[in-house]
Amino acid sequence: MSLHTFFDRKEDEIGVKLNDVQQEAVLTTEGPLLLLASPGSGKTTTIIMRIGYLIEKKAVEPTRIKAVTFSRASALDMKERYQAFFPKLAPVDFSTIHSLAFQVVREYLYKQGVTYELIEGEIDRPQFHKRMVLRDLFMQLNDEHITDDQLDELSTYISLVKNKLLPEEKWQTVECDVPAALDILKRYEAFKQEAPAHLLVDFDDMLTTANEAFENDHKLLAKYQQQYDYLLTDESQDTSMVQHAIIEKLVRQHQNLCVVADDDQSIYTWRAAEPQYLLDFKKIYPNATILMMEQNYRSTKEIVQTANQFIKQNKNRYDKHMFTENRSHEKVQLKSFTLYDEQVEYIIKQLKSVNNHHDVAILYRNNGSSIILADALNEAGISFYMKDQDQRFFNHWVVQDILNFMRLAYDVSRVDVFERVYSKFYGFLSKQQVEQVRQNPSQQSVFERLIKYGHLKDFQVKKFKQYQLIYQNIHDYSPKEVIRQIRKDLGYEKVIKDMCKRLGFNEEGLIETLNLLEVIAEKAEDMIAFARRLLHLEQLMKESKFNKHQNAVTLSTFHSAKGLEFQSVYMVDLIQGVIPSRTDLEDFKEGKVASIEEAVRLFYVGMTRAETKLELLTYERKYNAKVQPSKFYFDVASLVNPSENRQVKKQHVAVKKKQYNPNAIQSEDEISVGLIVKHRVFGKGEIVDYMSGSIMIQFESDLKELALSTCLDYGLIELVKNY
Ligand SMILES: Nc1ncnc2c1ncn2[C@@H]1O[C@H](COP(=O)(O)OP(=O)(O)OP(=O)(O)O)[C@@H](O)[C@H]1O
The missing domain is CATH 1.10.486.10 (PCRA; domain 4)
Structure with a gap:
């Protein structure tokens, strides 16, 4: 059977003809391969075809292939797609890295005569659950009860430290706002090892111990190295340092590793993901092939082009050029309301005008956004679906x-x-x-x-x-x-x-x-009706997870929407301080770009969920306070309607140079987001965005994008207050 017939036959069977890069990814079976896949570029299709090709064409035993996925859900999804694509082939091992680590740890500790007990997930002794232990330690050290938010932050901090493989002397370099976090971590680690012959282990320990096992027990490592001839890791932009370290050891002999990732969709660095690892891939695997799957099969031309230009503002990335041969439809829509309430009213009106709600998603940065939306949808008689509703509110x-x-x-x-x-x-x-x-x-x-x-x-x-x-x-x-x-x-x-x-x-x-x-x-x-309404809302949100297959609109955070797609997407509550968050903006002011770049990626993930309709919504007032539309809203606005911005710029070229102001800002270095400035013509305002070539200033009356060179050359803006 020739190669040609493999791809042609699969086209007949599943109706998809792989494009050139996808075919190359299937055929590049030997040696390290980094497959950079833009959103909707047929990543899963390609991975499955690659596995099928290895088995059918290269006569590799299915048991000698290991596919490591990020979550159990995607392992299941891949398993199903594999069965659908290759119904006659024997199963392949699709599983999470944690389940692989679990096997390794079990064997390693057994050999040493050490027993262990899991203290995370479903466990036998709830009093030893990680969260209970951390609660107790917080109380011991702070004489206060820990809140749920603090407990989450503490857990994330501990995971971060462990997943980054930081030695104890470096633990304090990781910031955590929870009081006494470092001491809690030290005591927590000591507590788990109090009885050396019976270790208490959490999910992160599974990974660090598996890595340690491979470092210390060469026989064990060799056994696992010989077990698989081909390894593949999916969603690798979300992989942590310890996970990379385990994989690196496993493939050390044959180096047959296919890493599938999109560095532009890396949104979990706060949970220890290491997108930098992908950027350094060639340093780690000098013989690696890097392929870019840039054709998007999901979205219209307008959505793909806008998202592609938007992500290019990030500097730490592989420079990909996402494109599509899909049809044109409509521009990305931008709506700015005066009041927050108007945003909700608008969404309800839009939803009432369509019958199919299953194809619609409302996406937001923070879970808090879902409460008012759920309330309004319920009032309007519109069902909604939430995958992971957050009852914490x-x-x-x-x-x-x-x-x-x-x-x-x-x-x-x-x-x-x-x-x-x-x-x-x-x-x-x-x-x-x-x-x-x-x-x-x-x-x-x-x-x-x-x-x-x-x-x-x-x-x-x-x-x-x-x-x-x-x-x-x-x-x-x-x-x-x-x-x-x-x-x-x-x-x-x-x-x-x-x-x-x-x-x-x-x-x-x-x-x-x-x-x-x-x-x-x-x-x-009255107050009783208020308490009842809260209870009703809580119940409704809890039950909304059963609405998946109903005619229900999806409510989701940007994070949880990763991997999903919808005909229509509304991105809501796009205001400064939310997306980008206050911390992102503060970091940016201090010259640290990592968090604002992650916020850009998060926004990009949201945008690329849409197939035909994408609307970005913002407003100027919320709860009687003035807010500022998100910087990303303006970035997209200037991509969608560049001519409007040109008009603004033209207006300012007319200003005469002779009105020179000695107090004016004269250098680009003095400009930063958040500065309060006075413009000679428009008066007082705040710099809300600053890109090379232009600045965006929120004046009391309206928002203007101004050409930076004009402002500097003609001394148009002076500093009022820095905060
Ligand atoms: N070469 C192709 N020709 C036509 N359609 C394709 C091709 N490759 C993939 N597709 C289609 O594109 C859609 C997305 O594919 P797939 O689910 O594999 O994407 P993905 O890259 O895994 O998506 P995600 O952005 O969620 O990671 C599917 O409907 C798939 O059939």
Whole structure:
């Protein structure tokens, strides 16, 4: 059978004729190969064909091929695609790196007579679960309960340190905002090894121990090296250092390694992914072949061209040129609303005008965006699907606090409820003072008893008399107004801001939670209806994962949308501080580009999910505060409508040079995003974006893109304040 017939036959069978690069990737079976695959470029199709080719044409035993995937879901997906493409061939081993590491560790420790116990995932002794252990250690070191957000951050920090293979003396180089994180990590590692003959291991230890096993036990390594003649790793842009190290050792003899990746879709560096490894691939494997699969089969010309130009602003990448032979359809749409509410109303209107919701996705940066969307969709009678809905919002302590403040309104004599929130009233109550209330039970309100028996200081008496008055009239107010009163008049917001300073919580996130609660409360008549609405929403979001095959619109974060595709995609809440995030922007100001480049990649992942329709949505005001549209929104706007920007530039060329201003900014080095400047014609504004050649300034009246050289040459802008 000739080569020609292999590809032709497969074309007849599955209806896909591989393009030239795809064919080359199939045929390059020997030696290291880095296959850089643009989104929608037929990566999975090519990998499966390559495996089939190895078996059918090169007579490789299926058991001698190992395909390592990033997740169990993609292992399953590949297995199914392989069976569909090659129904007559014996199965190939598609599995995650963790399952490979698990086998290695089991054998390695068994040989040493050491037993082990897994403390992550489903385990026998829940009290030894990683999260429980970390909770206890946090308490021991900080004398406080850890929040769920902090626990997540701590776990990520530990994973990062382990996956980067950092030695102990370098652990402190990794930043973590959780108090005493480094000490917790040290104690956690010691705790797991307290009994050397019975180790406690988490998922990260599986990887580091497997790597160590290959380093120390040469016989074991040789056994695994001889087990597979061909290795393939998928989604390799998300692979961590320890995972790369394991693979490197496995293929050391034959070097038959096919690494499939898209460095432009690397969005997990915060979870230890090492896209730099791909950029250094030739240093590690000098004989490597690098192929670029750049033809996109998913999206229209407009979407592919815009996304392709957008990603080129990143510098640390392989310079690929994604293209498509698909049809033209419509430009990428950009919508900027005055108010946040208008964005939601617009989406609902759009969805009501189409019947098929299954093909539509609404994508956002943060999970918080889903709450208001879910609420509005539910009101409009539109079903939605969420793969990994985040229930943390509903269980969040801020939400529980607000509900407890409200509960107290229905029975102001309840000490048990008061005890849950006493420290959240601005008034510095001590446990002992509250204890006095408990020790003097009566039908009187907790406030009266507190004032009578609590030995309060003068200022506390004054405060709690005010609070008592607020509670007496609280039922006259709407639930939204009640939340406002809790925030402002009971001093809750002041208390949580103090907590943020003391405990390193994310203030912005907590305020956002309160704002979201106010939006939900808007539609409720009273506090009971508000609590019910919250419960209903929680239930709805929990159950939304069962709507996958219904006529339901998909709600997803950009991260979780990776690998998915939809006819229509709405990217929402595109504002500065969200995407790019505040941290991305701060890093950028300090000259660090890694995080803003990752934000660009994340945005790119979102854009490339769309097949025919892509809309980017932003707004200028949210919860009565001014916000700025995302820098990426403008980047896309200038790609989609370059002529509009040219008009703006033309306007400024007319300015006369003789009006020279000695205080003006004269050099490009003085420009940075966030600077407050005064423009000679347009007045005060903030630099919101800065690209080579132009700057974008948000003036009070509107936003303008100005030619940088004109501003500098003619002394048009001067510095007002730097922050
Ligand atoms: N050579 C080709 N000719 C026509 N269609 C193709 C070709 N290669 C792939 N496709 C089609 O492109 C679509 C995407 O392919 P596939 O799922 O393999 O992409 P992918 O690169 O794995 O996507 P992702 O961006 O999710 O990584 C599929 O419908 C596939 O049939």
